[in-house]
Structure formats: structure tokens, C-alpha cells
Amino acid sequence: xxxxLRGRFDDTSGRPYIEGRLILPNLNICGDISFLVDxxxxxxxxxxxxxIRLHIDYDQLSGDAESVGTSGVxxxxxxxxxxxxxxxxxxxxxxxxxxxxxxxDIEILDLPSLLGRNILDRWRMTYxxxxxxxxxxVVSADVTVPL
Amino acid sequence: MNTNTREQVILNQLGNPVDIDRELQSFRKSxxxxxxxxxxxxxRYQKKWVAIYDGRTRAQGRTLQSTLREIDRKGLPREHxxxxxxxxxxxxxxx
Numbered sequence: 319x320x321x322x323l324r325g326r327f328d329d330t331s332g333r334p335y336i337e338g339r340l341i342l343p344n345l346n347i348c349g350d351i352s353f354l355v356d357x358x359x360x361x362x363x364x365x366x367x368x369x370i371r372l373h374i375d376y377d378q379l380s381g382d383a384e385s386v387g388t389s390g391v392x393x394x395x396x397x398x399x400x401x402x403x404x405x406x407x408x409x410x411x412x413x414x415x416x417x418x419x420x421x422x423d424i425e426i427l428d429l430p431s432l433l434g435r436n437i438l439d440r441w442r443m444t445y446x447x448x449x450x451x452x453x454x455x456v457v458s459a460d461v462t463v464p465l
Numbered sequence: 466m467n468t469n470t471r472e473q474v475i476l477n478q479l480g481n482p483v484d485i486d487r488e489l490q491s492f493r494k495s496x497x498x499x500x501x502x503x504x505x506x507x508x509r510y511q512k513k514w515v516a517i518y519d520g521r522t523r524a525q526g527r528t529l530q531s532t533l534r535e536i537d538r539k540g541l542p543r544e545h546x547x548x549x550x551x552x553x554x555x556x557x558x559x560x
Binding site: 328333400 | 479486543544
């Protein structure tokens with residue numbers, strides 16, 4: 319049977335999302351994230367809407383990774399992370415990544431966190447908004463856990 | 466670190482896989498509720514932050530912080546709550 323994850327399209331904005339579990343071992347933080355699927359992003363990036371919700375202490379963060387977007391240059395924090403996606407009652411797919419954490423900025427407070435190509439490249443996506451179908455065939459994972 | 470050791474380190478960080486699966490299913494349910502009910506949310510919660518947990522709206526507020534404080538006050542687990550800002554005039558996103 320093919321390993322498949324299911325995303326969703328937001329009814330109003332039409333934006334593609336997938337939900338996953340984020341674990342930041344060094345900060346002892348764990349929580350669920352609704353990631354915006356962003357094939358234009360090289361990396362997965364946590365935005366303040368989720369960072370604040372998960373009680374991240376921004377003063378404790380380290381690293382300075384420059385990233386550039388349409389709104390200019392940003393200096394992100396860097397944190398080792400584990401991201402988990404579930405195929406209900408079948409498998410968990412686990413990815414060990416270096417997470418970018420955007421600094422707190424009220425101007426981007428409503429922006430969802432981004433799932434970038436450091437994970438998306440390991441899937442094959444079927445993107446069909448008219449049918450409200452967003453599927454990801456899992457090609458590889460760092461760890462696959464049977465349920 | 467060899468592959469098996471690295472996998473074991475990751476597995477140790479995960480916790481109970483069955484719990485993760487169940488909690489992620491619940492979180493997805495909340496996300497879908499927010500998504501599919503969005504049109505009526507716009508009228509009811511225009512320019513407010515809304516928090517959904519286990520498929521139900523649990524808190525609202527003028528700021529993200531006040532909405533999260535309400536979630537804390539109700540003893541709900543922030544880590545499994547989805548929060549969104551509701552606005553009829555949604556900003557165009559170019560990432």
C-alpha cells in the first residue's frame with residue numbers, strides 16, 4: 319500500500335495546509351502546527367503565531383540565518399527539530415530538520431508557519447484545488463513508525 | 466552516530482506514537498472546522514483572534530496574547546489548539 323499523507327485547502331483563502339507535530343528537544347517544546355505548504359520556501363520556518371502559542375522564549379534562541387523573501391531580508395534563529403506527520407492508524411513519518419524560527423514581528427503575526435522544501439522534496443504532491451484534494455506520497459522519512 | 470542510534474534518539478524524543486496519531490487527528494479536525502466554517506466565522510469574529518480545540522471554538526480575543534490567556538485560563542493545552550486571525554479583508558500573501 320502507498321504511504322500517503324492528506325493535506326487540506328482553506329475554504330476561504332484556498333491556501334494549502336498540512337498538520338504536523340513539531341518537537342524542539344533542546345527547548346523541551348512540543349506542539350501541533352498547521353503548516354502552509356510552501357514549495358517556494360527552501361526551508362521549514364516557524365512563525366510567531368505558533369512560537370508564541372508554544373511558549374517559545376525568544377530570548378533563549380540562538381543562531382543567525384539570513385533568509386530573503388519578497389518583503390526583504392530576515393535574520394532567523396536556528397533550532398534542531400523533529401517534525402512528525404501521521405497517516406492515521408497506519409504510520410508516523412518523522413523528519414529530523416534544522417528549523418528556522420522567524421523573530422517576533424507584529425507585522426507577520428497572522429502568517430502561518432511554512433513547510434518548506436527540506437521536507438516537501440521527500441514527498442510527491444498531488445495538488446488539485448477544484449477537487450479539494452491535496453495528497454502527499456511519502457518517498458522517504460528519517461524514521462517511519464508503524465501504528 | 467550510526468543510523469540505528471540516530472533513529473533511537475529520534476524515537477525517544479517522540480513519546481507514544483499512538484497518542485501522537487490521535488492528537489494529530491484531533492488537531493486536523495480543529496483545522497478543518499476552522500476552514501470549512503470560515504464564512505460564518507467572518508461575521509461572528511470579524512477582526513478577532515479565534516482559538517479552536519477538539520473541533521470547537523474555545524476562545525476569542527482582540528489580540529493573540531489575550532486569546533491564548535483565555536485558553537490558559539480554561540486549562541486547555543495550547544500545544545493542541547489552532548489559532549487564527551479572522552478578517553473579511555484577508556491580506557494577500559506573497560511568500
